[in-house]
Amino acid sequence: MNESFARFISQFKSRLFDLFHNESNINELSLERGLPQEMWKGIMDLKPLSVAVPTEFDGRGVKVEECLSILSAASYESLPLSLTFGINIALFLEPMARYGDEELKKVVFKRFIEEQAMGGLMITEPDYGSDALNMRTEYTQVADGYTLKGQKHWQGLTGMADFWIVAARKKLEGGDLARDVEFFVTDNGKAEQKIVVEKYFNNPGLYMIPYGLNNIDVTVPTNQKLILQSTGLKMMLDILHRSRLQFPGMGMGFIQRMLDESLKHCQNRKVGANPLTALDSVQYQLSRIQSSYTLTSGMCAKSTSISGVEFDLSGKGLEANSMKALVTDMMQEAAQICVQLAGSSGYKIEHIGGRGIMDSRPFQIFEGSNEMLYTQIAEIVLKHMRKSKETNFNKFLVQFEQTKLVADRFSKTLDFDLVADTLAQRQMVLIGQIVARLVCLQYVNEMVDKGFRQDLYDNCCKHMEMDVKRITSDLSSRNNAVPIVEYQEGSNWIDFI
Incomplete structure (x- = not known):
């Protein structure tokens, strides 16, 4: 090596x-x-x-x-x-x-x-998705190790991985489970540690990766319990944050491929005497993918400096959630644009864009749905605002360490007060979307100082300014529409002609 x-x-x-x-x-x-x-x-x-x-x-x-x-x-x-x-x-x-x-x-x-x-991680359970702290998989200490019992599902590499890290809670004497979570390594090559696949799922994308429902009834030796450095909860946050900080790596190549394929197609495809790239709308769409390429480049550079295994990342929720949520949203948008620009040929499962729509879609869901992560970003920022006794969003962002280098660009748009108690969750999601964009744009700004292309950064800023204006408009509209569950009566259109 x-x-x-x-x-x-x-x-x-x-x-x-x-x-x-x-x-x-x-x-x-x-x-x-x-x-x-x-x-x-x-x-x-x-x-x-x-x-x-x-x-x-x-x-x-x-x-x-x-x-x-x-x-x-x-x-x-x-x-x-x-x-x-x-x-x-x-x-x-x-x-x-x-x-x-x-x-x-x-x-x-x-x-x-x-x-x-190969190896993977088992946290998610059938009845407890993002509510991981209420998982029911339990462990009991025995003479020479630990027994683990429970069910896990939607683990990538189900039935394929040789090793698993399994999250479980300690079974107490009264039958209840301890609050904290701990982690154990299992070896599928040993009969007493083999995790049985009950069934495989028919996932509509990511065909290469098997997913399914796993039954756990195993015994592992003492040294196959991961060593706590503080609490199991902090270990879980450290693991998940480090993983989210590596999403830009997966997004980088994918978005660049969408960009390269789209540029190639639009340069070669003629409309009359001119290529597609001569059309203003096409230029806009191509520049959207390129903006995502630029932002993801900044994320990769930042992740390199903060996410090494020597660091405790349990407190890096803002950075991890911003990168994971934004890059996965951009991956899906890039695939959608690639298909749109390709026209009918894009609507084939063998087309890289058409396939990319289905393959990138679950990235917005697993390891924390993006709505949940954007909400958590907003909660982190509002907590900092309360500590600093600042209610004006812009005044806070221009002095906040993670956004201060770029916040001035958005000063007019974000010059309004935020009061946490008056915000609905849908508004919290929007605040998180704004903050994630500023946080990640600052990563690119830091690269420009080291020689990254100014023209790519400038174009990226134009798109982020447009995005923030649009999201702020949604934020101020305060849409409070809720679903009407019993909607059928009086809503059949044919009764009104």
Whole structure:
């Protein structure tokens, strides 16, 4: 693993292209569940997951920039492949590197480097999705370890991963479960630790990745419990925030692919004597994707500096939620624009844009739905505003560390007061959307000082200013419409002609 990363990533990109375009057809592969075993072997022989293994275990050293680069290179060719790597890296290997027992690390990392093993994380349960603190999976300490019992679902790599990190709550003497959450590593290669798949789900996108319902009734030895550094809740936040801070890596390659495909099509497609790029509306749509490319570049740069395994990220909710929610919204928008610009050819499942719509859609839902994350962003900001005794949104943002470099651009639009007690949740979501844009735009601003292209930044600012004006308009309209559940009576149109 002493090979230079530039050479490593170059060979990885080249080999992926050959595998997906020359030796096989990615368009056909994308319509099948899973990948052929020889295809997986061709990919894993490149040791892409070595980027998330410490050097003392023959890995490349868990450097964030290398992890993000692998995710980006993979998502340029295949978003499901990138998510497969993302699950392994952010939800298994990095938690193992930070919290795993030293003897356990030797065994697990050796399997990843030498045997192409895979791992994932189990938190979500059938009756407790985002309400993770009320999960019912329980653990009991026994003489030589722990027994775990419960159900988990919608775990990426269901039935495919060799190792799992499983979240559970301690069963107390009275039968109740402890408030805190703890984490255990299971090895599917051992009968007493094997997690049984009850059924697989027919997910409409991300065909490469199996999802399903898992039944857990296992016993693991003592050293397969992750080592707490404070509380289980903080460990869970640290794991989830670190994962969300790596979403820009998956988004980077995907958005760049949408941009490259759209530019290529619009430059080559003629309307009369001119290419599509001569049309003003097309220029606007292309610049939207390019703006997303710019913002995601800033996110990747920032994530590299703050999300290493040496850091406790349990308190990085603003940064993590802003990146995850905004980049996944931009991924979906980029795919929609790519399809729109491609016309009828985009409406094919083998088209990269058409496929990208379905593959990127769940990114806005899993690891915290974006509405929930935007709400949490707003709550964080309002808490800071109360502490600083400032009610004016603009005055707060121009002195807030995470937005002060760019907030002046939005001073006229955001010059209004915010009173937390008067805000409905739908308004909190809008506030979160505004803040996320300013937070991530500041990441690009910081790159410009280091030589990043000024013209890309300037165009990005134009789109963010437009977005913030639109969202602020929605915020001030105070729409309080609610669904009418028993709506059928008196609403059949044919009765009124």
